[in-house]
Amino acid sequence: MITIIIKILINIPFNAKFIIEADITIGFRRELTMKIQKLLSASIIIGSSLIYMNAFAASNQAYSDFPVTLKDYAGKKKTSVSYSGQATRQVLHNSLKSLAGKGTGEENAELKAELLAYFEGKEEGRAILDPTTKGAFVIKQSQVDDISKKKNLAGKTYKGIISGWPGNLTGPEVLKFMIDKASSANKGYDPLVGYDYKQLISKFAMGAVFYNQAVDNYLDEKLTAENKPNDKPYKEGAYYTGKEHSWDEGFGYFGAPAHTLSLTPKEVIAITKRKADAFAKADANKDGVVDLKTEMAYAHAYYAAVADASGKTNYLHTITKAFIDGRQLISDAKGEKLTDKQRQQLMAHADTIETNWEKVIAEAVFKYAGSTYKDIQKLKATIDNNGDAKEIFRNYAKHWGELKGFSLALQTGKNNLGETAVKLNRLIGFSPVLLGNTQVSGIDSNGAYTQKSSETLEGYMLHMLKVQKLMVDTFNVKARSNDGLAKIGDLSKKLGSGKSAEND
Amino acid sequence: MFDISLTNIFTEISDGFLNPQKRVFVGYLLSAFLIAILWSVFMRKNSLSISLKEILSPKIWWSTSSKSDYKIFAINKLIMLLLSPALIGRLVIASGLFYALYDIFPSRPIILADSPQWLIGAIFTLCYFLFDDFARFYVHRLMHIWPILWAFHKTHHSAETLTPLTVFRTHPVEMVLFSLRSTFVQGMSIAFFVFFMGERADLITVFSANIFVFIFNILGSNLRHSHTPIAYPKSLEKVFISPAQHQIHHSTDIRHRDKNFGVVLSLWDKWFNSFHHSETKQSLKFGITPKVDKQNDCIDKSHTLNTLYLRPFYDVTMIAKATLSKRPRYFIKRNQNHKHTINT
Numbered sequence: 051m052i053t054i055i056i057k058i059l060i061n062i063p064f065n066a067k068f069i070i071e072a073d074i075t076i077g078f079r080r081e082l083t084m085k086i087q088k089l090l091s092a093s094i095i096i097g098s099s100l101i102y103m104n105a106f107a108a109s110n111q112a113y114s115d116f117p118v119t120l121k122d123y124a125g126k127k128k129t130s131v132s133y134s135g136q137a138t139r140q141v142l143h144n145s146l147k148s149l150a151g152k153g154t155g156e157e158n159a160e161l162k163a164e165l166l167a168y169f170e171g172k173e174e175g176r177a178i179l180d181p182t183t184k185g186a187f188v189i190k191q192s193q194v195d196d197i198s199k200k201k202n203l204a205g206k207t208y209k210g211i212i213s214g215w216p217g218n219l220t221g222p223e224v225l226k227f228m229i230d231k232a233s234s235a236n237k238g239y240d241p242l243v244g245y246d247y248k249q250l251i252s253k254f255a256m257g258a259v260f261y262n263q264a265v266d267n268y269l270d271e272k273l274t275a276e277n278k279p280n281d282k283p284y285k286e287g288a289y290y291t292g293k294e295h296s297w298d299e300g301f302g303y304f305g306a307p308a309h310t311l312s313l314t315p316k317e318v319i320a321i322t323k324r325k326a327d328a329f330a331k332a333d334a335n336k337d338g339v340v341d342l343k344t345e346m347a348y349a350h351a352y353y354a355a356v357a358d359a360s361g362k363t364n365y366l367h368t369i370t371k372a373f374i375d376g377r378q379l380i381s382d383a384k385g386e387k388l389t390d391k392q393r394q395q396l397m398a399h400a401d402t403i404e405t406n407w408e409k410v411i412a413e414a415v416f417k418y419a420g421s422t423y424k425d426i427q428k429l430k431a432t433i434d435n436n437g438d439a440k441e442i443f444r445n446y447a448k449h450w451g452e453l454k455g456f457s458l459a460l461q462t463g464k465n466n467l468g469e470t471a472v473k474l475n476r477l478i479g480f481s482p483v484l485l486g487n488t489q490v491s492g493i494d495s496n497g498a499y500t501q502k503s504s505e506t507l508e509g510y511m512l513h514m515l516k517v518q519k520l521m522v523d524t525f526n527v528k529a530r531s532n533d534g535l536a537k538i539g540d541l542s543k544k545l546g547s548g549k550s551a552e553n554d
Numbered sequence: 555m556f557d558i559s560l561t562n563i564f565t566e567i568s569d570g571f572l573n574p575q576k577r578v579f580v581g582y583l584l585s586a587f588l589i590a591i592l593w594s595v596f597m598r599k600n601s602l603s604i605s606l607k608e609i610l611s612p613k614i615w616w617s618t619s620s621k622s623d624y625k626i627f628a629i630n631k632l633i634m635l636l637l638s639p640a641l642i643g644r645l646v647i648a649s650g651l652f653y654a655l656y657d658i659f660p661s662r663p664i665i666l667a668d669s670p671q672w673l674i675g676a677i678f679t680l681c682y683f684l685f686d687d688f689a690r691f692y693v694h695r696l697m698h699i700w701p702i703l704w705a706f707h708k709t710h711h712s713a714e715t716l717t718p719l720t721v722f723r724t725h726p727v728e729m730v731l732f733s734l735r736s737t738f739v740q741g742m743s744i745a746f747f748v749f750f751m752g753e754r755a756d757l758i759t760v761f762s763a764n765i766f767v768f769i770f771n772i773l774g775s776n777l778r779h780s781h782t783p784i785a786y787p788k789s790l791e792k793v794f795i796s797p798a799q800h801q802i803h804h805s806t807d808i809r810h811r812d813k814n815f816g817v818v819l820s821l822w823d824k825w826f827n828s829f830h831h832s833e834t835k836q837s838l839k840f841g842i843t844p845k846v847d848k849q850n851d852c853i854d855k856s857h858t859l860n861t862l863y864l865r866p867f868y869d870v871t872m873i874a875k876a877t878l879s880k881r882p883r884y885f886i887k888r889n890q891n892h893k894h895t896i897n898t
Contacts (some may be wrong), residue, residue, distance in 0.1 A: 106773065126839045512656050521655070537753055538648045544757045545644075545682070546575035554694065554721065554778060554800060554817055 052303060088538075111300055112334070114344065115376050119385035120283055120291050130290040131377075135199040136302020140257060140348040141194060142168050142203050145179035150229070155236030162233035169229060170204035170222075181346060186326040189346075190339035197342055203255060208462045210263040212254075214475040215458065217493040221258040224458075227497070239447060243490050243499050244482040251450030256349045257459020264303040265407060265464045269400040270279040270348065272296035273393065280380060281387040293380045293388060293396075298404070301373045305348030309334040310370040315358035318366060322352040337378040350410060357413040357529040365406045365413075372402040404464060411460045412525035413476075416518050419454035420532025422482070423514035425449055427505050433485070443485075450482040453517075470524045477517050483510040558876060564708045566631045577721055581761075582721060586718065586776035593784050611650070614781055619714040626709075627722040630860070641733055647741025648748075655749045664748045675756040681765040682757070683742045683818075688755040689739045690744040691822040693731065695815045703728075705869035709862045712855065716804060718776035725866055770818050779804075785832035795820045798832035805838040 055338060095392070118130045141386045146168040152161060172520035177195040183189045206220035215224050232238050232247035235546055239246050272278045278292025288295065310318065313331060320328035321340075332340045332347075340346055354366040376399035383392060425446035457478055461471045481490035481499075505513065516532045521527045533539065570576045571583075587609070594605035614620065615801035656662060666674060709725040716846050724732070747755035760768040777784055777802035785791070785798040795816050803814040813830035823829040841855065 251617065350569070508661050512660070512662070515656075516653075521648070535649055535652065535748075537748045537755060538652065538744050539645060541757060542644050542648065542740065542757060544759060545740050545744070546573075546763075554690075554803070 054085075075249065084170060085255070111311050111371075111374050113306075113310075113370070113377060116377055116381045118289055119294070119381060119383070121281065121385045121539045125289055125290045130294050130381075131298055132290055132295060133298040133302030135423070136202055136260075136299055136345045138194060138198040138201040139180050139203055140305050140346075141181070141191075141197060141320060141342055142176075142494060143203065143252065143259070143288075143349065144181060145194075146203070146229075146255070147178075147248055148180040150232040150248040150251050151175055151238040153233055153238060155234070157234045165229045165233055166226075168203070169225060170202050170538075172200045172202050178342070181342065181360055183325055184324040184326075187329045187332070188322040188339050190325075190341045191343075198456075202315040202502065203259050206259050206263050207255070208258040208266075210259060210462075212258075212458060212461075214454070214461060214478070214480075216490060216499070217321055217478045223460070225255060225258065227493075228254070230497075236264055239444065239445070240367055241443065243501075244443070244447040244450060244484055246448045246451035249448055250455050253414075254458045255457020257456070257462040260303040260349055261407065261411065261459055262462040263298040265400075265404045266371075266462075267301070268296045268300040269403060270464050273397060274402060275390070275393060275471070276389075279387050280383055281385060291380070291385060293383075294377075297377055297380055297396075300400075301377070304365065304369060304373065304403075304407070306351035306354075306370050306373075307332065307334070307347050308344045308352070310347075310399070311367060311374070315355035315366055318347045318351060318355040322347045322355075327473075350407065353414050354406075354410045356417075357410060357531070360529040360531060363409075363413070363529045365410050369403050369406045369410075372399045375399055376403075408460070408463055409525050409527055411456055412521045413465075413527045413529050413531070414456040415453060416521040416527050416533075417454060417529075417531040418449050419517040419521075420516045420534055422446065422453050423511055423534045424516075424532065426483075426511050426514070429485075430507055446482060457517075470520060473520055474517065477520070479504065479513075479514040483507055507535075562635060563628070563631050566635060567628070574761040574768065578718055579771070582771040583718060583776055585772050586774045586780070589774040589784070590777060590780065590782040593782060601826065605636060609780075609782065613780075614719060615717040617710075618857045620717050620719070622859070622862060623713065623717065623719045623723045625859060626724075627719055629863075630722060630726060632725065633726045634729060634733075637730060638733070641730065642737060644737045644741040644744065647738060647891055648744040651742060652749055653744035655745065657747075658776070664752055671754050671756070674751050674754040675758050678722075678747045678751070678755050679758040679765060681747075682739075683764065685743055686736075686739050687816070687818050687821055689735055691734045691816045691819075691826075694817075695826065695828070697728065697731075698812050698815065701873050703731075703871055705866040705873065708842055708869075711804065711842045712862065713779075713804070713856075714839075714855070716779040716801070716840055717780060718752060718779055719772060720779040721776075723862075727865065727866070727880045766818070782889070783832065783836040783838075785836070788831060791830075791831055792820060792824065794818060795823075796832055798836055799830065801836070801840070802830050802832065804840045806841050806843045807838065810838075810845070811843075 072140050082252045107427070114131055115129050118125075118129050120130070146165065149161070149165050149168060167173065169177075174195055178189075178192055178194055178196075178510040181189055182192070182539075194201070194214060204211045204222050204225070205219035210221060212219055212221055216226075217227065219227060228247050228251045231240065231245070232251060232349070235245075235247055247354050258411060264355075271294075273296065278284060279298050280293040282292055284290055284292045284295035307313065307318070307321065313321070317331045329340065332345050334345050335341075351366060351370075354369060358366050366428070376396050379392060379396055379399070380388070388396065416453070425442060428442050429439055431448055432442055457474050461467055467474075479489045480492070481501075483489055483504050484501070485507075487504055487506050488501040490499045490501045491502040494500055504510075518530075518534055570578055571580050573579060574581060581736050584827075591602070591605050594600045594608060595602055598605075600608070616869055666677075697703045706725040706727045710720075710723050710728070713720045713723055745757075758765045763771075774797060775782065777797035778795075780797065780801075783798040783801055784796060785793060786796040790796075791799060795814060795818065799814045799820065802810045810830060813828050814820065814823055820829055
């Protein structure tokens with residue numbers, strides 16, 4: 051490319067008629083050519099080194115090392131970045147999920163107490179159940195308190211009514227209810243109603259805690275001029291300003307490693323799965339251990355990476371970049387109150403984060419509606435052939451749990467989804483459609499599920515397609531994993547472009 | 555929004571020649587060329603050099619008419635690049651119809667559930683081909699019998715020398731119509747088949763092109779727009795349109811007016827009374843003659859871009875004026891004329 055440009059630039063003056071007509075001697079021409087060549091090579095070297103430096107700077111951008119800007123700060127802290135409370139909650143969520151699959155099918159008070167300790171407890175001595183060291187993937191911390199003390203999930207759970215779940219319960223009540231059921235279910239699975247509590251708890255908590263806290267609180271209410279101003283510490287005695295810390299908390303809830311911009315989506319997926327060969331990529335500071343505070347990938351960042359691995363989206367980097375740019379903006383204010391203009395710019399970054407984050411969850415809803423659709427297809431075929439549908443039904447429940455959890459998560463964001471939420475909840479229902487064409491309809495006074503007759507399995511398949519359509523129409527999702535209408539796209543491609551309008 | 559650049563246009567054009575889904579794919583052009591030579595040497599008993607001279611004659615390839623084809627080809631690519639994002643997509647139609655079918659058949663009956671995959675593929679490919687070919691025939695027929703559309707279709711018929719690139723000599727309005735036609739046919743076929751046959755619906759392809767499109771094109775479809783009047787045996791011409799039959803469609807002879815609208819199959823023309831066999835020792839003059847009164851049906855042989863692109867709009871206003879005036883002479887005459895041609 052560059053050589054072509056050079057050739058063109060050098061040749062143009064001598065090909066142009068007017069210069070040839072001016073009868074320039076060959077010697078002069080040569081001299082001129084050499085001068086132009088020198089000039090060009092010099093500018094190309096300077097230009098490309100600038101580009102290289104820029105690229106290097108970009109790839110080196112991390113959510114770390116932003117200096118302390120708080121006026122009159124006399125302590126020893128070098129950086130004002132702090133989101134260990136959020137990292138703790140990521141670990142609490144991971145551990146809770148892992149525990150939710152530990153039931154044996156019998157009532158188990160001990161397990162219930164343990165689950166609650168990770169959900170609403172704040173006590174010392176809680177071990178990190180996930181992520182733990184796995185082979186060569188060595189993790190620095192082993193106790194929850196090693197990251198940050200006295201943290202829980204319940205206190206940060208969305209307090210509104212969750213209309214997509216039976217019983218008219220608030221966010222924390224839904225999670226507690228599910229935890230109770232999970233403690234007595236076999237590996238978190240209730241075949242009678244098709245619930246996989248491990249998935250339901252995990253995906254709903256991701257929305258009701260992380261997503262809600264970030265987009266509805268830290269990137270929303272805390273960004274007003276009055277709340278948490280930048281010329282004051284976040285709270286008394288803190289070494290970070292109000293805006294610095296609000297922004298950090300938002301980033302912590304997203305769950306991306308600080309050095310995400312130097313990682314590909316596939317690497318982030320491998321890090322979340324603690325693959326041995328991803329260790330070097332995760333250990334950004336090369337201290338031989340993965341720090342759960344800054345180097346691990348969790349929850350939403352993982353699902354952003356999953357969508358991006360399709361190559362059709364770029365959520366992970368877009369969101370991380372917006373977080374870093376916003377943090378830079380706050381840092382650049384040097385401990386002064388943000389001007390209206392600065393705040394507007396910050397809100398624009400927040401908006402980028404929110405819209406893309408919402409899409410990440412919508413992509414997951416799309417994906418699991420697709421897997422549920424495929425499961426029903428398999429289920430029907432197996433039943434028609436009198437096969438054993440047990441295992442397929444188990445998968446159906448698992449994928450449905452992810453679908454339901456993400457669909458509830460989607461409704462805990464900053465915006466009231468209105469009609470979209472109503473449609474989503476009605477299409478999915480309170481439970482998967484069961485083999486006798488029934489669905490959970492509510493919870494009785496003893497906390498047991500009631501059922502009523504529902505759609506057929508075929509009808510429910512259409513619901514799944516409509517859920518996918520709703521995600522496309524409302525959120526314009528692009529990765530579209532497990533697209534139920536993929537065949538339409540395939541055939542369309544095969545038929546070739548209709549653009550050429552040749553006629554006879 | 556619109557990513558229009560020279561590279562884009564270049565890719566569009568080169569894709570047309572390198573993509574076996576397109577009529578002017580180099581492979582098809584080459585096969586047409588070979589067929590033309592063989593025909594000239596063996597059927598017409600010409601020497602090879604005379605055959606080559608005739609086929610590659612600059613009188614055809616570098617005529618005023620053909621030169622305007624080339625210009626239109628390039629300009630239309632640009633216009634289509636600008637327009638295509640605004641046109642409705644087949645995916646929109648296919649998925650919309652797919653959901654609509656669910657409303658009519660809530661249990662989504664899967665038909666031919668026990669048939670093998672290849673059979674379903676064959677059925678889809680055949681049905682799509684028949685539907686598409688009929689739709690092409692029908693829209694083309696409308697372009698001829700509806701005066702407003704004829705005003706635009708004249709751009710194509712004003713060609714006096716025919717080369718494979720004449721296929722692109724179309725007015726943008728016609729391009730849009732044909733593009734929408736293709737979109738609807740594809741969208742509908744896909745929706746119906748995916749709905750009733752599920753994942754098994756498939757298209758049988760050769761070199762990524764629909765097998766029927768491939769066969770049609772490899773057998774010399776490009777000779778339809780050429781001066782090589784290859785005819786088929788009469789019995790075959792009743793089913794498949796020969797290049798010579800399509801050339802009759804372009805003939806200025808009054809006897810050939812509004813004949814042979816079809817693309818691959820001539821069955822449609824049979825049914826709609828517009829069928830015409832090729833003729834022995836066929837030597838035709840291509841172009842347009844006034845169909846009705848000269849006032850409203852302009853015959854301009856200048857081949858300027860102005861005439862080819864803008865004249866149709868003028869014609870349409872004239873037709874509109876005539877329609878709005880007390881005596882819609884144009885329509886009366888046009889209809890009489892049409893009946894007349896069909897009866898002869």
